[in-house]
Amino acid sequence: MSEDGWAMVDGVLSPVGQATVPVTDLGLLRGLSVFETLSLPRGDLDEHLHRLEASCAATGLPPADRQVLRAEVHKVVDAVGAEAQVRITLTGSGRRLVVASAATAGRRHAPVRCVRGPHVDDPFLPGFVKHGSRMGWEVAVAKAGVDDVLRVRDGRFTEGTRCGIVAVVDGVIVTAPHDGTILASTTVTRLLGHAQSLGLSVRREGPWAEGGWDALYIASSTRSLAPVVVLDGQPLAGWCPVGRSLAEADDRWAAP
Secondary structure (H helix, E strand, O other), X not given: XXXXXXXXXXXXXXXXXXXXXOOOOHHHHHOOEEEEEEEEOOOOHHHHHHHHHHHHHHHOOOOOOHHHHHHHHHHXXXXXXXXXXXXXXXXXXXXXXXXXXXXXXXXXXXXXXXXXXXXXXXXXXXXOOOEOOOHHHHHHHHHXXXXXXXXXXXXXXXXXXXXXXXXXXXXXXXXXXXXXXXXXXXXXXXHHHHHHHHOOXXXXXXXXXXXXXXXXXXXXXXXXXXXXXXXXXXXXXXXXXXXXXXXXXXXXXXXX
16 A cells, blocks of 8 residues: 555544554554455445454454444545545554555556465464454565465465455356355455356356466456466466456446
């Protein structure tokens, strides 16, 4: 997220560069936090707030009032005055952080480079929790010099470190089920709704990681659907007709 923009810390609005959190906050010291990221006005704020509440319930972190968060999100987005990338963070010390910056130009649908990596379940946290203890994932992405690491379990893709994974195989959309072991991607859910409206076939199973796809995509709040054009250093085909139709449907859905 950009260093420019606006933030609210426990209801106090300020430019991002002037927002402060005490050095004793447990989110900073121990990574005890849960968060959500989304784009507005394109995204569904209530879906993200629901997912944030589920993360709080699973971890025991103090939740925040949904109406308060909704109001604070709208305040920072109004301060940005444009389509905004928003991050909501709740910390183990009970703080609310709401940050918004202008959406990154050209990010939506932009092609990405990825590598495969192992899916390892956390021994203590359910996979659906979006938590702040992400150093391992961030280091993996940085060391590989790519946009994302696509995680593999039992030979199938599960999720990326920052995204959902969608493949098209023989014209069928294939993506992992939201079975509690991965984050329930709001973007993947929305795209599958478009697929149903378009009469496209869907299989809820992780795509095989070794290949055989018409095309491979990642899905996230800020990227929508984006084609993987390089995987483990090898070029991929990019867009296929099914992927194009999903992306166009999502653009129509998001149009003001």
